[in-house]
Structure formats: C-alpha cells, structure tokens
Amino acid sequence: MTDIAATPSALSPKLSPALEWVARRAEGFVIPVAAIIVGMAIFSVFVALLGKSPAQLFDLMWRGGFGSWFSIQNTLSRAAPLLLAALCVALPARLGLVVIGGEGAIVLGGVAAAAIGVWLDGAPSFLVILLMGAGGMVAGGIWIGAVGALRHYRAVNETISSLLMAYIAIALMNQLVEGPLRDPASLNKPSTHPLAEAYRIGSIPGMDVHWGLVVGIVACIVSWILIEKTRWGFAARIAGGNVRAAQVQGLAVGPLIVGFCALAGAFAGLAGMIEVAAVQGNANGSLVAGYGYAGILVAFLARQNPLAIIPVAVLLGGIDASGGLIQRRMDMPDATVLVLQGVLFIVILFSETFYGRFRIFNPDLWKRG
C-alpha cells in the first residue's frame, strides 16, 4: 500500500503540478482507449471462432477506413451525419435525460427543409439554403423540445416518448410525402419535388465530403463551449446532477430542460436538412436511414462529451466504411460490423465503472500517502 503511494510523492514538487494536470485529464482518455482495445480483442476471438483471420480483418478495417485518401473521405462522409445525430443524445444527457428518438427529428427536419426549398423555388440560393436550415432546426427543435416539455411538465418518460414520437414522425413524413408534398412524377417511390440545383449543398473544396462535416464539427465545438463554459451549461450540469438541488438553488429547471432538448432536436433537424440538401435532393423514405440510432451509440461512446463525439464519429464512420470491404473480401455478413459495434458499446459502458478507481489518475490521493 505505502509503496504505491510513495512513488508520486517522491517526485520533485516543481514537476507535480504539470503531472497532476496530465493525470487528471488522462483518465478520460486512457480508459476509453483501453476499453476499445479490449473490445477489439474480444471481437478478435469472435472472428477467430468463425474461422476467419482477425489480422486480415483489422488490416481490411485499416485499409477500408483510414488507409488511403479515398478511404479517409469515405469515413468522413459517413461520420458527418453522426456528429449532429449524436448531439441530439448528448445534450439532453447532460441534464440526465436519455433521449433516443433523434431519428424523428432528422426525418422531420429533412421534410421541412425540402418543403421550404420547393416552396421558395426561384428565390436567391443563399437565402433559401439559410431558411431550409432554419426550417429543419425549428421542426426538429419542436419535436424533441416537446419530449423535454412532456418530461418536465407531465412527467412522461423521455426515453419512451422520444422513441414513440420518432415513429409518429416517420408516419407523418410518409403522409406528407405520399400526400400534399408528393411529386406526381415519383410514381413508385413517393418523394417531394426535387430541389433546384442552386439549393443543393456541395462538397468541401478539395474533398469529396459535403459541408455537413464542417457544420457537425462546429456544432460539436459550440455545444462543448455551451456546456462547459457558460452559465446555462453550468446550470444544466447541476440540474443533471440533482434536480432538487438545482430547484433549491432557484434554477429554472423547466426552461433548461425544454431548451436543451429543443437545441438537441434542432441539431438533429439540421442533420435532416443537410441530408436533403447535400445528399438526397428531395425528401422521401430514404431519410429513415438509422442515423438517429447510430447517434445514440456515438454519444454513449463519447460519454456525452460533445468534443469527444468528433473522434468517436470518425471511428464509427471508419468501421462503417470498412464494413463493405470486410463483406466483400472475407465473405462475412454485414452483421459482423454490428457485432463489433455492439461489443465496443458494452465494453465502454462497462468501463464506466472504472472511473475514479485508479489512484494514478487522482492526484488528491497521492499526497495522502
């Protein structure tokens, strides 16, 4: 016992502040990375049991996800929608809410954006794209904001209500796309009228990745500043820790919950708008692509930290991008990649129990000897 404690305190006092600074921050990095390595190891056993070579699999994952410029662009394209989708989970999570229905906000955001783009056909493209983004954010914001309001004012479980509202959103999208918003020419695949070319969002110069990636990264950074550096974020974290304590302190918990949920939904709605403007060109059933659910995985792996969402989304985008190559070269089913994602998810959730357990990450304990 004393041996372990003696090591850090033996260090020179000048070095220890820097070391303490590193140690305090290392925990949030070392534990997830170790968890990912453990997850990969467990997955290797699974692959070996199927009679396939884990070494070949990891080689293909590297080549398919990160090994060439094409692979990197492939990875980033797939990561782009996950950034905003993950924020829809991470922001309410800081208030202690588990919102899993981001898919609904994405779908409605996409429909709203498509409707605006068609309705304003002929107006200047800058204005229309801006309004499409705003429309998508309002639609998504109302949807998830309502989940927050139901939670706070009517005590409806937000996990269940957001999931059910996602189904309602998809049904609403189908109703609109097959009814009032339908392009009569879309016979066998009901869709809205196609957006004019001027209202489409293009690629980042020099890359085959659309601007959604930049929007997503900016949104993650803004969210991080909001949560960590503003008084609203501070209030949200207090309310997330203990609602009663926050109320006793006189914090307006209701508006906080509704506001954070609405912002989360707005980001998801923006993801839908980008999907329409950058990829699909109209709104239809293809909007229901599961990004909202993939975002849950990303947010939990990132431990609800908006900055950590960026590398995690890239990691999952890479796993996704290499999934095709694994199917084609190793003749393994698509589910292989799902198994890897599932293993990673469980190992990382399990690793949560290790926080605060290692003395090396906690300088306060060093001095106690």
Added chain:
Amino acid sequence: MTDRFVLTRRQLLKTSAAGAAIGAATSILPFSAARAASATVGFIYVGPKDDYGYNQAHAEGAAVLKAMDGITVVEEENVPETVDVQKTMESMINLDGASLVFPTSFGYFDPHMLAMAAKFPDVQFRHCGGMWTEGKHPMNTGSYFGYIGQGQYLNGIAAGHATKTKKIGFVAAKPIPQVLININSFLLGARSVDPTITCQVIFTGEWSLAVKEAEATNALVDQSVDVITCHVDSPKVVVETAAGRGAFVCGYHANQSPLAPEKYLTGAEWNWANVYKMYVDKLVAGEPLPNFTRGGLADGFVKMSPFGPGMSEAARTQFDATLAEIMKGGFSVFKGPLKNNKGDVVAADGQAFPETAVELESMDYLVEGVVGSTS
C-alpha cells in the same frame, strides 16, 4: 499410465485455433492469385441477401455469375439509400476494380447511382427498376426490370382453387403502381376460377416492417381469409405467420416453400440469373450492354415456384393452360369490361392492356373485388 491420448480442453482450443488460422490463411489465397481476362462485377443489396425475398432473388442471380470463368463477384448487403451506397459503389470500383455495378434497390438510382455514373464514365451501371430514360440519363447507366404481375395472376389461379371461404388476402407495402398491379392481378387470377372471390388488402406502409406484416397476416386470417400472398421486401414473416395459422400461401420475389412446405401453393419469382448472365456475357465479349431491358414470364425474367402439395388437379390444369397462353406473349390480365372498386370503369369492353402497356405504369386503383383503399 499416460494421458497422452486424452484430449484436454486446452489442446482442443489449440487445435481449433490452429485450424481456424489455416482456414483463414487459405481463404486469403484466391484474392492474391492473378486472374486472366477477368471482370469484376459488383452487387449492392438494400437488405440481407438471405431474406427469402427481393434481395435473395438478386443474390441468387449473382451466385450464378460466380460460377462463370474469369468473373469475380463482389457483394455488399444492408446498404442504405444514402451517401453510404455512393461510397460502396466507389469502393467497389476503386478497391475491387469493378467494371460493372448492379445497385439493386429502387432508391439507389437517383441521386446515388447517377452521381457515381457521372464520376466514373468508364464503369457500367445497371439498375433494377426501369427508371432509365434515353436522353435524360447517361449512356453508361441503364435499367432492367421484369413484369411480374402475370406471375401474381397465376398465383391468383392457385389461390382461387385452394380457397374455401372465397376470401383471399394480400399484405402489401405501399399503394404504388407496381404493387397495385400485383394486387389486382392476384384477384383477377382468382376470379378467373370463381367470380365471387374477394381479396382483402392491407398496406403496411413500409417495405420491411416485420411486426406490421405479422399483424396484417393475422388480421387477414381472423377475417377468415384462407390464402395469402404479399408484396413486401421479405415475405418470410407473412409466409410463416400465414402457414402457422393454417392458411395457404403464394410466394413472391423468391421461393419460400422451405418456410412452409405443406402450405405453399406456388409463387411468382424473379429469374435474375438470366438477366445478369446476359449482361456479363456481353461484357466479356466486349459488346455494348443494353441500356433498357424488360421482360416477363415469356422472356425468362420471371419464373414460377414448383407446385406445393396443396395444388389440386383442377388447379394444376388451369394454371398450366394459362401459363402456356402467357408464354405465347401478348397475354392481357387487364381487359374490359373492368371496374375499379369504387365502381368507375377502368377498361371499357374490348379494351385490353398487355403487361407492356404504359397505362399500367401509373395504376392508381384497386379493381372491383379487392377490399381496401389506396389512401
């Protein structure tokens, strides 16, 4: 006494690990071996390729190509209709060297396949669904599709003979023309046996939604429907649920008889192997690939499943006679006098629409005898 020949758990693990390693090593070999005069063909599916349905029908066609000399087939399943499918096509072209790509889902065409066709003008793209239009779409793209409605008409004949309650059922995804043609053909086939038969249709709203498909099937059986068919991506749930409740089933997309050997009457199946072989033969011979191909039973694009034990002698006779008539070409399921189920005339006396008629492409009605609504 020695325990040398006792296989311990540790030894077993070691041996199987070694076996696995060897297996893995040998499985890499074919990819490093160079192929002479080869072509790589890519297939992309929106769902699992063993779904007993739409995707399996395409995968069965792809499997036939694998046996061809010098042809490498690369496949990817569960690819959504997003930027994912664009990147999958690009990856097949860039990393696997595919020179012909078949994106098989309807929603892959616009904008995804068109974007990739513009980016890779030297690669050929052929899409399942009949959306290609000359002058509008690039020449390195094209469409192939089948007329499967007459297969559903034959299903209807099988159903008409098998039903005792005179009520047959249809579980449908969406009220779009391709689905409506199938529903109407199924009922008209059954009415060619007995004009008092009605067909109850239930739309689930989605191409793949197992829970609603099971609910719809149960609801049909509860209404004393005793023969069921469907048009959803994977008929597996409908077939198993219906057979489990004692109803007969007619298949769709692929052969589902292994799922319900006793209750399966027959089924309308795609015969994509024929179509894919045609394309690849031309590719290997260096001939241009057709941009638009379409055909039905008579052209070998569609085939019928072998009869199940529920097919009576009378059913087989009428089925075979009608099939022979269809195989001659020019057969019309939709002919006057014909009303929709709201009472409006959709085909006047003497008017007939063969399967190639453009009028059928925009069908928006259910014929008289179908119980249900398109909206």
